Structures are given as structure tokens and as C-alpha cells.
Amino acid sequence: MADKRAIGIFDSGIGGLPIAQKVRELLPNENLLYVADTQFAPYGEKSEDEVLARAQAVVEFMLSQNVKAIVVACNTATMIAIKTLRAKYDLPFIGVEPGVKPAAIHTQSGVIGVLATEKTLSSKAFDALAKRVAGHVEVVIQPSPKLVRLVEELKLNPDEACAAVESYVQPLIEKGADTIILGCTHFAHLAPVIELVAGPNISVISTETAVAKEVLRRLENENLLSTQSMDGESAFCSSGDLALFQRQLTRLWGKDALAQKF
Incomplete structure (x- = not known):
């Protein structure tokens, strides 16, 4: 049975888009939900407690959207939060660390x-x-x-x-x-x-390609891959300035990308 639930991908801003693009290339039939937590960006200038709190807030939103796995597409959030996220939530988390x-x-x-x-x-x-x-x-x-x-x-x-x-x-x-x-x-x-x-x-x-391959490996291992034959859809949400996010998406993803609020 096709698991059509989306793969969640998040970053403090648009830094995770290259990872999302590699995931889209490798897994064209998967639905993607990208979240840019731009109201609280950049994570690299926040305290560890703030980064952890924001990571959990984004994960809670993604769970409300019924995602099946989450890519923490931010080195800072991975370093600080992924261990806690894996312990707290029962779904696969794929992080990104420096190569x-x-x-x-x-x-x-x-x-x-x-x-x-x-x-x-x-x-x-x-x-x-x-x-x-x-x-x-x-x-x-x-x-x-x-x-x-x-x-x-x-x-x-x-x-x-x-x-x-x-x-x-x-x-x-x-x-x-x-x-x-x-x-x-x-x-x-x-x-x-x-x-x-x-x-x-x-x-x-x-490390974008390596992260995308790890997403594929984890979904295969946990029988979470979509088997739908049609191309997957991509949704994009931001906690910050939607007009700016739309300009970023149009330039970096394409004209069909629509910025939404979360």
C-alpha cells in the first residue's frame, strides 16, 4: 500500500532547500512538506534552549500535518536537538552534520x-x-x-x-x-x-546528496516509501515574512512553489 504521507523537512530558513531538492530528485513520487522557521532565524544565533524549543514547535506542526518522517535540514538544529527529538517522537528523524x-x-x-x-x-x-x-x-x-x-x-x-x-x-x-x-x-x-x-x-x-540517500535508506528500511506512480507534491510553509519567502521560493525552487503560513 502506498504511504502517501509527506516527508517533513525543516530549517531556520531556506538553507534546507538544497536538501529538499535532492530528496525530490531521488524520490520524485514522495510528497514533501518544507518548513522555514524564519521568524526565529537564524538558529545559529540562538541559545541551545531556544533552538530545542523551536525544533519541537516545528515538529509538533509537522505531526499535525501527518508527516511520516522528518529531515532536520539544519546543522545547528541537528547538533543541538535531534537526540531529544528522537527520544520524544516515534518516527524517523534524519539529521545533517558537517562532512x-x-x-x-x-x-x-x-x-x-x-x-x-x-x-x-x-x-x-x-x-x-x-x-x-x-x-x-x-x-x-x-x-x-x-x-x-x-x-x-x-x-x-x-x-x-x-x-x-x-x-x-x-x-x-x-x-x-x-x-x-x-x-x-x-x-x-x-x-x-x-x-x-x-x-x-x-x-x-x-552533504545534500548524502542526506537524501539516507532519507531513501530509512524509508526503505521502515517500509514507508510511497508507491504512487504520479509525481509527489511539495508544500512550503514559513513562520515569518511570506512575501520574502515567496520570492526566495520562486528564485530557488520555481514559479510553481507557493508560500504558506504555519
């Missing part, structure tokens, strides 16, 4: 750089992740708050974003990093600019 493991395998210089929010980089979960999978390399961290705001403001072109990107990327390169991790889902929108600034000798690692 430290592939970076540690890939690096030739023995130094990897991480662009992320201060909240992610200072979390116990990130510290444990780095020690577990990258103990043999040097991990250089770089909080990058301006990049989140650039993305939310749709300032994604090189002429708009290069200066801010360079101010964060250059210190990592100067410290010997040959591999840079995009440790915030928002930064995938700026990947072309980051790659341009970093240059051809620096590898840039993002």
Missing part, C-alpha cells in the same frame, strides 16, 4: 577547514564528531554568520558575496586547509562562490 569524515579521508595536507555557525562549532556534538572521525587530521573552524544572512537575502552572486566569502575562506587556506566543509546547509546556495574564491586546488564538501 568531517569525507573531508578527513580526502585531505592531502592533513588540514580541513569548516565553515559553520558559531552554535554548531561550539556544540558538544560537533566536538565529538570531529574527535571520532577526524582525530588524525587538524580541524580548523571558522564561524561564518554573514553567509547565512547573504543567503536569506538572496545575495548569491559573486559580486554580492565574494567579499564576505573571502573573509571566511582565506584564513582557512592560510592555515593549510586543502579541503573546506560547508557545515551549514545555507552555504550550499553559495557553493559556486565559495569554490570560485577557494580556487581549483581546494576541495569543497557539502
Whole structure:
């Protein structure tokens, strides 16, 4: 029997859209519910208690919409909240964490750089992740708050974003990093600019495809895949400015995307 319930995907803003796009490509028959908690963005500047409270509020809304699984498409929320969410709610949660493991395998210089929010980089979960999978390399961290705001403001072109990107990327390169991790889902929108600034000798690692594959794996394992033959529908909700969210969706998803309030 087809499980037509939607997959829930949430972030503090539009950072999770690249993950949603990869899930849509990999699972075209699934219905998706994307929630941008923009009234309370960015999570990277909130306390851990605030992030946990907002994550639970979004999950409660998604459960009221009868989702079958939830993707926490935000590094900060994953680091802070996913353990509590999994303990409290009886459905699959798929998180996103910085790609430290592939970076540690890939690096030739023995130094990897991480662009992320201060909240992610200072979390116990990130510290444990780095020690577990990258103990043999040097991990250089770089909080990058301006990049989140650039993305939310749709300032994604090189002429708009290069200066801010360079101010964060250059210190990592100067410290010997040959591999840079995009440790915030928002930064995938700026990947072309980051790659341009970093240059051809620096590898840039993002995790959207890996997260989408994990969604597929979890749904398969729990017999939650939709077997409907028609294309799935995508719904988009925001707790913040709907006019802004509509502009963001139109540019980043397509003209058919409709912004709704939650």
C-alpha cells in the first residue's frame, strides 16, 4: 500500500532547500512538506534552549500535518536537538552534520577547514564528531554568520558575496586547509562562490546528496516509501515574512512553489 504521507523537512530558513531538492530528485513520487522557521532565524544565533524549543514547535506542526518522517535540514538544529527529538517522537528523524569524515579521508595536507555557525562549532556534538572521525587530521573552524544572512537575502552572486566569502575562506587556506566543509546547509546556495574564491586546488564538501540517500535508506528500511506512480507534491510553509519567502521560493525552487503560513 502506498504511504502517501509527506516527508517533513525543516530549517531556520531556506538553507534546507538544497536538501529538499535532492530528496525530490531521488524520490520524485514522495510528497514533501518544507518548513522555514524564519521568524526565529537564524538558529545559529540562538541559545541551545531556544533552538530545542523551536525544533519541537516545528515538529509538533509537522505531526499535525501527518508527516511520516522528518529531515532536520539544519546543522545547528541537528547538533543541538535531534537526540531529544528522537527520544520524544516515534518516527524517523534524519539529521545533517558537517562532512568531517569525507573531508578527513580526502585531505592531502592533513588540514580541513569548516565553515559553520558559531552554535554548531561550539556544540558538544560537533566536538565529538570531529574527535571520532577526524582525530588524525587538524580541524580548523571558522564561524561564518554573514553567509547565512547573504543567503536569506538572496545575495548569491559573486559580486554580492565574494567579499564576505573571502573573509571566511582565506584564513582557512592560510592555515593549510586543502579541503573546506560547508557545515551549514545555507552555504550550499553559495557553493559556486565559495569554490570560485577557494580556487581549483581546494576541495569543497557539502552533504545534500548524502542526506537524501539516507532519507531513501530509512524509508526503505521502515517500509514507508510511497508507491504512487504520479509525481509527489511539495508544500512550503514559513513562520515569518511570506512575501520574502515567496520570492526566495520562486528564485530557488520555481514559479510553481507557493508560500504558506504555519
